[in-house]
Amino acid sequence: MQDVTTEGSFIWDRIASPAPSSTGSVTDDLGPFATLLTDEDRERKAEASTPGTFNVIVNTQSFQNLADHSANNAEGRRYSLPVLRRTSIATSLASSYGRDSMMEAIALPDDPNTVILPRFEDLSRRSTKELKSPSSSVESIPPTIKLEDSEPPVSLPSPEVTTLKHFRDVVWKQLVPPEHEPDSSIILLDEAAAHFPPLVRAMVAVGSLAIFQHDGKERLDSLQHYSQTLPELQNSLKSEEDLASDGAFLTHFLLLIYEIATADVEHPNIWPRHISTLLKITLLRRRVFGGERFPFIVWWVCDIDLDALLSGPGPGEFVGHMLKNDLIPPPSFQLYPLGADGSSVVYPEERDSLPVALQLSYEVALHAMRLGLMAREFRSDTSFETTDLLQKSMAIKVRQSRLSDIQEGLRQLWTVPSVQELGRMRLSVRAQRLFHQAWTLYRALIIYSYTSMWPGQRMDTLPDYEAEIATAAQQILQASQAIMQTDSNSSRFLVFPLFMAGYASTVGSEKTAVIDMIQQMEQGCIVGQNTRATRRALEAIYERQNERFMHNGHSLDVDWPQVMAERGISVVNFGL
Structure with a gap:
């Protein structure tokens, strides 16, 4: 393994400081042949090489992810929890990361141009353009849950446009973990907000709250936007699918952030209600759509609920239910962006x-x-x-x-x-x-x-x-x-x-x-x-x-x- 040193970080060596981060550079866009995911990329790699050919070996396990073979057990495999024991890291890496680390094919040691394909692509269901190899550029991932069909987004006056920009450029970056690419996950909100006006209001409310707190002023403006979000949200939810939609899910997530940010013992607070609503929506999305398009946001909600649980005021409703029913997203689904197979991209x-x-x-x-x-x-x-x-x-x-x-x-x-x-x-x-x-x-x-x-x-x-x-x-x-x-x-x-x-x-x-x-x-x-x-x-x-x-x-x-x-x-x- 590269970059291993004998001198430890501050965790194993008290006098040592954290080693500076190192981000490697990729000179070959397609990477090693054995790591390629699609026939298209393998063919391009072969055409650029001598002898200009490649061999792919498939077996019965290569077809496990096709609809006919995996319909009954895909969800259980995706959301299964590892056993909590010392060997769970190695065991879980073999199970949950076996396909999450870009589904690498197995290269034969005596012939790097021959690979055993662990998963066969169903071209009738997925275009090769939708699947990217590990070293390819990461594009927007095709949704596994349909986006909302609704009216155009609300029209905002100039001050609110500025507030929305502040939310996108500043506030969101504080709310989410550091990302590999700047401004990446905000795209998800932009896509959903384009078809779900209440989400725009929620973004403006949180952005306005940040501006007013920074300036040391009253939060009347942000409270007004928050108050406008609630009736708009209620009017937009006309069916079970509306409640399970990306827009409703993300809007309630931002409303939770707003309520936690303004939490005060001396005033009534409804952040636990948003936790309960997010739990209902999370379960509904699994039932209606058969999965979760944003498992990393489910993980963020778990993290928020855990903080409230440890600090005292939270009952742990979200994490308690998710833990009891083995619904917590596995580690390979907890970072944005997601790859074509639904797991987090590892660069x-x-x-x-x-x-x-x-x-x-x-x-x-x-x-x-x-x-x-x-x-x-x-x-x-x-x-x-x-x-x-x-x-x-x-x-x-x-x-x-x-x-x-x-x-x-x-x-x-x-x-x-x-x-x-x-x-x-x-x-x-x-x-x-x-x-x-x-x-x-x-x-x-x-x-x-x-x-x-x-x-x-x-x-x-x-x-x-x-x-x-x-x-x-x-x-x-x-x-x-x-x-x-x-x-x-x-x-x-x-x-x-x-x-x-x-x-x-x-x-x-x-x-x-x-x-x-x-x-x-x-x-x-x-x-x-x-x-x-x-x-x-x-x-x-x-x-x-x-x-x-x-x-x-x-x-x-x-x-x-x-x-x-x-x-x-x-x-x-x-x-x-």
């Missing part, structure tokens, strides 16, 4: 790292969902605090046993050889961000699992774990400092790990450094006040910890969700 320079990074991030996120749902269960158990000491002691042992399964599962992910090798590589931009996010979230979850599952948990935790908690907090701080030096514009994922590190640390300088870094990230928040609310919450927690330390000689009994509730501080999404 040539990413093939050595992105599949493993995606799988790692996915595994850590699944553990986070399970942990958040478990915390919700524990905190909802009202009998726990009122039971006698013997029963409570037994209940604590049961809880700790359940937690240890998740904790051990998280630790073992980092013993997988491919993951350890990933930490020593020069990674592509997308792989590096996923790797950093997985690492810092993992350390934050370890702290969370020992301190935040129920009130007073840290008092019930053996002192043996204090060293691991302190180490995790220190590592989060060191990693965050290194990441922010090289990737300050895409580091919002650090807010939750920093929050947990600040809460758990007993070192004054570390707690101060956390506040400083979160405050620095506030400057880059284009829309929403949740990062600022996170800092305010942490300052209130510090104050309570100081009070308890002065009174008891320790602050281990401080429960941060309780402090936030008492102070009226709500954090729905860390980093927004």
